[in-house]
Amino acid sequence: MQQTAASASSERPPIHLIDADYDLIAGLALSIERRSPELSKMLLDEIDRAEIYARDELPDDVVTIGSEVEFVETATGATRRVRLVLPAEADIENDRVSILTPIGAGLIGLRKGQSIDWPCPSGRPRVLQILNVTRPVAP
Template sequence: MTRKTAPKRPPIHMIDTEADILTDLAIGAQERLPQVSELLLEEIARAKVHSAGRISMDVVTMNAQVEFVDEASGATRIVQLVYPRHADIAANRISILTPIGAGLIGLREGQSILWPDRVGHERKLTIVKVHQSACDEEVAH
């Protein structure tokens, strides 16, 4: 399949402690989930990293509730981005170790990203609104 040069991905931001935890998670998932692991590691590598108190409230962080539009279907979804053991698709809690989860982390309200889904089709995801959770409930382990 011939591909044009991929459009430049938007700048992203992460909390330093989350970036460290997510790096460990992605490395640990390399054999089970090679595509997601690679995508997440690429996103962490290009992220501007901040301490928790210095990250903007409109940035998708772990445990944030995110409203986004999947331009492929036109559907608006509201999900909470969580660590794998808290994932529950029926409750709209999606794991960071899914293609969508890895694509949302670090984006700001109003930003869009072209991102591959599970079968490799590119989809445009656009962040509408970010709600930070009241408590930063837990670390991954």
């Protein structure tokens, strides 16, 4: 059964999370609150507006931790494929992006076809559109 963590905020698209990912992301966000308060708040704001699902009820095209995601930056047309991972597994040279990065926080919970305005490290906003999602096999 799906439930909403909180009412959706202003202009961001709806996001969807597995209940276990919600708890994990909340813990990670709180753990970085002192050293990265902006990123912590960004993650907490994102998960606060999420629709929460049991693992077996989440639609197949939703970005979860462990998903391989292909997206395009609409302004430039640049396409990228990354795997969204936990911080200890991050390796940018091998396209493994941590959930504790601005782009990781922006991708989590989106579905194929959705777009989101998201700041890059320089502060410049960019629009990312999800082209394809390959979810990991459930444990």
